[in-house]
Each structure stands twice: as C-alpha cells, then as structure tokens.
Amino acid sequence: MSLIVQKFGGTSVADCEKIVAAARKAIRAQKQGHQVVMVVSAMGKNTDVLVDLARQINDHPPAREMDMLLSTGEQVSVALMAMAIHSLGAKAVSLTGAQIGIKTDSTHTKARIISIETERVKELLDAGNIVIAAGFQGIDENLNITTLGRGGSDTTAVALAAVLDADACEIYTDVDGVYTTDPRLLAEARRVLQISYDEMLELASLGAGVMHSRSVEFAKKFGVPIHVRSSFSDITGTMIVDQPESNTRPVGGAAMTKNEARVTIEGVPDVPGISHELFHSIASKAISVDMIVQDIGADGRANISFTVPRDELEQTLDAVRSASDILKYENVRHDEEVSKISVVGLGMAEQSGVADKMFRVLADNKINIQMITTSEIKISVLVAREDAQRALAAVHSGFLLDVTPDDAPESVAAVSREREHDAAEVVSRLRTMEDLTIDSIVLDDSQSVIALRRVPDHPGIAARVFEAIAAEGILVDMIVQNVGRGDAANLSLTVPKSDSEQALVVAKRIGDELGAEEILCKADAAKLSVSGIGLRSHTGVGIRMFRALSDAGINVELINTSEVMVNVIVEGKQGQAGLDVLNKAFADVLLD
Incomplete structure (x- = not known):
C-alpha cells in the first residue's frame, strides 16, 4: 500500500470549517488506497499570538520556555483534526513531535532534527488510522520540547516522508502551487506545473513563500517528490522534482x-x-x-x-x-x-x-x-x-x-522515486538528516x-x-x-x-x-x-x-x-x- 504525507499550514487550518475540509482531503486519500500521515501547523496566526503574549510578559523570554509555549499551537491543531476525522467516520490518532519520536539537538527555537522513530507511526497506520503529526516540534536528549524554527512544519513533513519512504509529500497551502514569483507580490505571477529541487531551493531561501528551504534540502537529499497544492481547491498544483519546467528558458523564477x-x-x-x-x-x-x-x-x-x-x-x-x-x-x-x-x-x-x-x-x-x-x-x-x-x-x-514556455509539461505527472529497501539504512542516514x-x-x-x-x-x-x-x-x-x-x-x-x-x-x-x-x-x-x-x-x-x-x-x-x-x-x-x-x-x- 502506498503512503502519502499531507502537510497543512496555518492558513489551511485557520478555523473549524477549514479543519474539517482538510480532514475530508485526508479521508479521500485513504479511501483511494493510501496510508496517510498528516502534518499540521498551528491554526492561522496562533503562533504570532503566542509570541505576542510572551513579549507582553518578558522582553527577552528564555528560549526553552518559548519552545514550551509555541509547541502548544500545533497540539491544539492535531487534536481538533483527529476529532474532525472521527466525526466523519474515519479513524485517526494525533501525536506530538515527542510522541512520534522526533529527536533534535538542544538549540531552542532553531532545533535541528537528529533522528525520527518510525515504529509507532507504522503500527498506527497498519491499524487503519490516519496519523496526525504535530509539525514544527521535537524533543531533545533531556526530554525538553524543542521547535524547528519558522517553516518547521514543512521540515517535519518532508522529513517524515523521507524516513517513512513515502510515495509523495503533499504540501497544502493558501496558493495552488509554485509560482514564478510570489503572487501576493506580483499579479502577473504564473503557476508552474513543475520546478526542480535546485530552483526551488534557491527560491525558498530567497523568500518565495511557498516552501521552507530546509524542507527542500531534505527532499533533494532523499529524493522525495513534493506536490504543492491548494487547501481550498482540487487544482493539480506543482511538482518539485529533479527537472525544471522548461529546458529552453534560462530563468524559471524570480x-x-x-x-x-x-x-x-x-x-x-x-x-x-x-x-x-x-x-x-x-x-x-x-x-x-x-x-x-x-x-x-x-x-x-x-x-x-x-x-x-x-x-x-x-x-x-x-x-x-x-x-x-x-x-x-x-x-x-x-x-x-x-x-x-x-x-x-x-x-x-x-x-x-x-x-x-x-x-x-x-x-x-x-x-x-x-x-x-x-x-x-x-x-x-x-x-x-x-x-x-x-x-x-x-x-x-x-x-x-508571465508566459508559459512552449516546452512546458501539459499536466502534473506522477513521479516514482527510487525506493530504499533497507529501512535500517534509511533511519541511519536520517540520524544526520540535518547535517551539511x-x-x-x-x-x-x-x-x-x-x-x-x-x-x-x-x-x-x-x-x-x-x-x-x-x-x-x-x-x-x-x-x-x-x-x-x-x-x-x-x-x-x-x-x-x-x-x-x-x-x-x-x-x-x-x-x-x-x-x-x-x-x-x-x-x-x-x-x-x-x-x-x-x-x-x-x-x-x-x-x-x-x-x-x-x-x-x-x-x-x-x-x-x-x-x-x-x-x-x-x-x-x-x-x-x-x-x-x-x-x-x-x-x-x-x-x-
């Protein structure tokens, strides 16, 4: 049975109606024969609200306590998502980063993943559950809660896709794919059906807004196809893979x-x-x-x-x-x-x-x-x-x-990646997944x-x-x-x-x-x-x-x-x- 990781950002779970809509997407994928792991961010601007609360208390809050505070946003989201899936007649279990077994270093607010356990998630999937993972967080060797920094939910999603050998990682967001530039900045921006890892890595690091750069690093490193899609429609979106949209144009994005x-x-x-x-x-x-x-x-x-x-x-x-x-x-x-x-x-x-x-x-x-x-x-x-x-x-x-190249693909193609048959080797590699x-x-x-x-x-x-x-x-x-x-x-x-x-x-x-x-x-x-x-x-x-x-x-x-x-x-x-x-x-x- 194939496995898909679906990540829903803050705007995709900003209220109860959107949480139910996301739950329906996950259930639909499961009914199509996939095992489904959802990675969920905090609701809407919840993280910003928590940061503001902290600043009202302390101008320079301790980093450890900031992680303790900010991790609660995702905990709210995953619990509500599990409730939504149950209300729709399917099975789901929500897990924090620590419950999954995402181990990080101790750099609070900017922690780096060291390893991810897979046994519990696989057992829950095999039992017919949709597994809902809290993005953005993990736990260090002293059992302190840590967070991965802004964009950390993307990192969690692609890392889980890599360690679970997923067939694809679907990133659901408030835009319907990757654009030639941020459409919120330029109305002439055009959605592309395909973009290369290297191009996306540059654009993500440059503030393109759709994907966090560390998550693209993971995807390239472990060959995970990423499918960027809209939370609010069924438009096919954009695949992030090895090859660019066009082999004739020198520039693919700004x-x-x-x-x-x-x-x-x-x-x-x-x-x-x-x-x-x-x-x-x-x-x-x-x-x-x-x-x-x-x-x-x-x-x-x-x-x-x-x-x-x-x-x-x-x-x-x-x-x-x-x-x-x-x-x-x-x-x-x-x-x-x-x-x-x-x-x-x-x-x-x-x-x-x-x-x-x-x-x-x-x-x-x-x-x-x-x-x-x-x-x-x-x-x-x-x-x-x-x-x-x-x-x-x-x-x-x-x-x-703003003009589609003549040699651009006509549709999003299914991508099959080389599979790692030795699970132990995959986990071993992922222990240093954040390394240079x-x-x-x-x-x-x-x-x-x-x-x-x-x-x-x-x-x-x-x-x-x-x-x-x-x-x-x-x-x-x-x-x-x-x-x-x-x-x-x-x-x-x-x-x-x-x-x-x-x-x-x-x-x-x-x-x-x-x-x-x-x-x-x-x-x-x-x-x-x-x-x-x-x-x-x-x-x-x-x-x-x-x-x-x-x-x-x-x-x-x-x-x-x-x-x-x-x-x-x-x-x-x-x-x-x-x-x-x-x-x-x-x-x-x-x-x-």
Whole structure:
C-alpha cells in the first residue's frame, strides 16, 4: 500500500470549517488506497499570538520556555483534526513531535532534527488510522520540547516522508502551487506545473513563500517528490522534482527578499585570515549571513560587504566592532533600507546573456544596483527597498516569466522515486538528516579577473559593462559588485584566460566612459567552489572554508555566494593547494 504525507499550514487550518475540509482531503486519500500521515501547523496566526503574549510578559523570554509555549499551537491543531476525522467516520490518532519520536539537538527555537522513530507511526497506520503529526516540534536528549524554527512544519513533513519512504509529500497551502514569483507580490505571477529541487531551493531561501528551504534540502537529499497544492481547491498544483519546467528558458523564477540590511567593512587588510576572522565573529552570534561579496583589493586593502536580516543588524554591528582589533578596518557602513532581487534557473548554466539582460532591464527602469552576486543558476542584486517592487516586476516581465514556455509539461505527472529497501539504512542516514552535505569541491584555474574600481555609482553601470563584454563574445563566469567609498562602486568579473586581454581592452574603454578611477587585470586566478545542501542553514560553512585557506596562508581575493555555493578567487599558483586543504577541511561531509 502506498503512503502519502499531507502537510497543512496555518492558513489551511485557520478555523473549524477549514479543519474539517482538510480532514475530508485526508479521508479521500485513504479511501483511494493510501496510508496517510498528516502534518499540521498551528491554526492561522496562533503562533504570532503566542509570541505576542510572551513579549507582553518578558522582553527577552528564555528560549526553552518559548519552545514550551509555541509547541502548544500545533497540539491544539492535531487534536481538533483527529476529532474532525472521527466525526466523519474515519479513524485517526494525533501525536506530538515527542510522541512520534522526533529527536533534535538542544538549540531552542532553531532545533535541528537528529533522528525520527518510525515504529509507532507504522503500527498506527497498519491499524487503519490516519496519523496526525504535530509539525514544527521535537524533543531533545533531556526530554525538553524543542521547535524547528519558522517553516518547521514543512521540515517535519518532508522529513517524515523521507524516513517513512513515502510515495509523495503533499504540501497544502493558501496558493495552488509554485509560482514564478510570489503572487501576493506580483499579479502577473504564473503557476508552474513543475520546478526542480535546485530552483526551488534557491527560491525558498530567497523568500518565495511557498516552501521552507530546509524542507527542500531534505527532499533533494532523499529524493522525495513534493506536490504543492491548494487547501481550498482540487487544482493539480506543482511538482518539485529533479527537472525544471522548461529546458529552453534560462530563468524559471524570480524572488524578492524585502527586509535586508547591508554591512560594508571598508579598508580591511588584504591578507590571509581576514574573511575567517570577520565571519567567525558573526557566526558566533548565530547570525544568518546572506549575500557576501569581496572585491579585488588595492594598496593592500579591500572592502567586504554582506547582508543580514534587518532585525539582526544591531547584533551584527556589535559582532563586527568586537573584532575591530583583529580586523583593523578603516570604516564600517551600513544600510537597513535595502532588498534583494534574484532570478533563478537551471538554464543559466547552459545559456549566456542572462546577467546583461537582467542588468539592462533594471537600468532601463532607472533602478540602481548596489551589490551583485552570482552562481551557476542564480543572479542576485541588492537595491534600495523603495525600488524593490518595481525591480521585481521589471525582471519578471523582462524574462517573460508571465508566459508559459512552449516546452512546458501539459499536466502534473506522477513521479516514482527510487525506493530504499533497507529501512535500517534509511533511519541511519536520517540520524544526520540535518547535517551539511557537500556535493563537490572544484578548482577552476582557467579564469582571469577584470576589476573596475571606484566607478561613479548610478543606474546602468553593470548593464554597460556586461553588454560591452557580451558584444565581444566573451563569456563571463563570476560577477561581483561591491559598494565602494563615497558615491562609487567596485565591479569585478571573471573571464577565460584566453579572453583576458580582449576583456581588459573592453573594460578600459567602458571604464573610461563611466569614469572609473582604476582598471585591474589579474591574468592568473583560480576559482575554488564549495557546493552542496545546507550551506545557508549551516553558518559555519564559510568559516570552515576561510579558516582552511587562512591556515594554509592562502589569501582570498574575491568572494561571492549563493544558497548552495560559495566561490572564492585566489592566486592561480595557489589553486591546487587551496583545493587540497578544502578537500581535507570538508572530508567528513563530502559525498563520495
């Protein structure tokens, strides 16, 4: 008998009528011959109400007690859901995370799953019950209740689907699938019938709103097909699987992360170890760093910029100041009125011209770019928050995301995944299901770096540069734009060594037109890339990478990051040594 995990979010169980409607969906699936596990969130805004109550009592409530409080929201929901199913004539049993046997570490409010027991759930399913699991929660080794953080019910659902070897994990939400961007932000957003794990992982981490990034990590790691569906209709929804919607279009989605803050550390010594010291100080405060860019240094100094959630800015600045004696920086600047706009697509790895098209679209709308980072399947830019909505609309329209591709699937297809026949092996793997997994560590020594320093900062800089480069048929790999001193920007890019002289000629011509103070070329560069699942949710990844290179005396000259990759540029002659130390540093989490 097949097994389906159905997850219902807060809006899907916001009142008794919606709880009964969800119960009917579960019963219908059971009558169709499936065993059904439901994962249920707290009703509506119940979690927000509980948080508000806590703040009324204590401005800084203990994390353990917050977990105790917040876990009650799901307990209410699962009990009511079981009652609803019984009232409709079917059998159901509700279970808390602890009763299921979801074991976590002791990081309250942001706990990570260590293992999940399956025996009790399987016994209840075999007895004909619909099992209703409280999402978002578990229990640590000291029997303390823990919660998994925002989006934790998605994580619970996909984790249960993995450990139970479910045929699919259905995510019921207030939208009827995954859209090319959040339809609550842009009316032109289009529902897609299929999207790849990698694209969804980037979009989820970027604030797309439908799926939590850690749950997508699980799905990819364990091959769980996810079916995103509406709680309020029978529309087929969207499948999240291995392949994208289109094999011809380079971009599949766009996203806006609205409430970002940018921190720029000016004039740090351009020597080994500085990146490690900076981000070690920040990671010690458990702050989630998003975009990281470091441009090519000059006169022994470099600038490093990064973004953090707006509400973590003050804590971040405290961490930076506490390390001032070590970092020896000249100045620290910040801006809490910025947003990140990103485009994502597997096709970017195969098609050129995506970056210059994005930059041109923004320039034509007179939107200034403050920072740029790129990966193989994502381009992110930082813009003023007041421009964010216009920027999202511009790139969405510019890449025709509102138009269905000619090669898009016509319907949601059933997906069969490879089954794990050894249940003990599955459980063993899931004991470390939240651990970092590194897919690859790669050295690319075929690149050169071109840098335009202190370019007057105004809309259209990036568009001008990359259109000129593209016109010469030169392929660009990494793109980094950082905030320069005063009203200026620093722009760096990597190109094939064979094209470096031609690229430098173009850069000098465009740099002169734009008023750049200096044009640099590092003809012999090496790019080191660490890619895998969990990079953003594991704050120590960059630390481990920067520490390993620092300990080997290898200076990091350029940095850019994505949700699933960290790229650095080092001197070409140090590339192989860098690869060796990174392989050693990540040996415990590197896939064979």
